[in-house]
Amino acid sequence: MSVLYTLDLVGTGAFAASGAVAGIRRKMDLFGVMVLGLVTAIGGGTLRDLLLGDNPPFCFKNEVYLYLALGVSLLTFALYRHMTAMHQPLLYFDAIGLGTFVVIGTEKALHFDLGLLGAVIMGVITATAGGVIRDVLANQIPLILRKEIYASACLAGGTLLVLLIQNGLPRPMALLIAAATVIALRLLAIRFNWALPRALD
């Protein structure tokens, strides 16, 4: 499915850039920045494939993901001082990645005969685990556990996808609707500063 693959690559690049930026801010050297870019971009799908038992993970079967993530990380390292103009576009690309990764992960899990809750969890893992590993390596509490509508948008999108497929919608249409929903939720959350409640507020 060619539209989805294109969006997948856009998301991979955006995630790699966010990982590389995190590494630069934590004063890592070139190698560290490239590792952070790489694990942010491919960490979620890799963990999903480990859990599904689909070895080796997707990015070792199609190395385009590896070259793309490393290339973007290198570019980010080289051009960091000139990247302020990229801040806003990167948020959009990141949202595209989020929506795409969720639906790819959820649908793959359904193919592997997981239950409905399990499939949604796999979608959320695909979209968020890379960022979690990035933050753990940067020695910070993962952002998605603390802030904003981010993982919750993934949860909503994965659930929607499962419901649409359950109700007989053709897969390509279900995938695009669910991905678009995640992207829209995420952009609205950024625009209006939505957040989830905390127990200790």
Added chain:
Amino acid sequence: MSVLYTLDLVGTGAFAASGAVAGIRRKMDLFGVMVLGLVTAIGGGTLRDLLLGDNPPFCFKNEVYLYLALGVSLLTFALYRHMTAMHQPLLYFDAIGLGTFVVIGTEKALHFDLGLLGAVIMGVITATAGGVIRDVLANQIPLILRKEIYASACLAGGTLLVLLIQNGLPRPMALLIAAATVIALRLLAIRFNWALPRALD
């Protein structure tokens, strides 16, 4: 084995509550609290199944574990202010989970033909890795690496189980004796503040 399964669910719930509490204390939002509850409850068994190559991990085969862990985390989030009365009971439930997870993990590893040391390590991983992931996500040095007789009780229980089975004891009896030993050690350690030595004391 129905007694073991019941204890397993009790432990799963107790571990989920401890994860959720850690998330609340670190000011995570609702999503973060549920993630922490979930990974604490199912992280150890999931890592064990990844290492054994038993895909997908147990909780994706029987989603009861997922629903239970998420349900308890949600409850903990909602009722946190009223939970001081639960502090003591939760320590007992946690000890039950510890003992049950060790014997389940060790026995499963023996079924997968691991060696004796490997099987004991799998038991310890089953019981403790969830708590380690919880602490890493909360950006703290894992508690079990620093404090109290906790993992060491697991180590003793796993070793005992291997010895009992090696010596021909019927498995159900060996499992219950080993689990009870872990639980008793753990409760005694809490009661009398036992601790392991450190090199720099």
Added chain:
Amino acid sequence: MSVLYTLDLVGTGAFAASGAVAGIRRKMDLFGVMVLGLVTAIGGGTLRDLLLGDNPPFCFKNEVYLYLALGVSLLTFALYRHMTAMHQPLLYFDAIGLGTFVVIGTEKALHFDLGLLGAVIMGVITATAGGVIRDVLANQIPLILRKEIYASACLAGGTLLVLLIQNGLPRPMALLIAAATVIALRLLAIRFNWALPRALD
């Protein structure tokens, strides 16, 4: 290949000692020190085998690695006060481990039909992931992401190995040349304080 296996065990012991020392410095108890020694020594190869789908990982097939890592960790714990004389030799042993682990991991990945970039990444993971897990558990930003020519020496060695094998060199010779290159680079980097650039310098 008996030379490689010997070097592999030397490296395993050196990595275990470095993990145990990190645990002692972070005031972990005996159990924590042994866990840190163990995961540092076997974490990289274990993650590689998980990714390749070779279950259970190497150290559960040949428990010598487990006994060696735990034994060295225990010794380190017992003799820590008297170990200043060991500081220099341990750096050499660590470099030996680094070079050996890279070539073992890269070659194993080629056997599993990974692509060239994937194989080099597997070599780097084999040599460095144990240290990364050690630092994450000790709640620090992984050293290799921040400092010195360490992971980059692995990257160079893995790439060299792939090129040599591609060009038809007999494997034993290619393995030894690549491993020696990593060890030499690492020792030169220590001697002359080489470092990679950072974006924010």
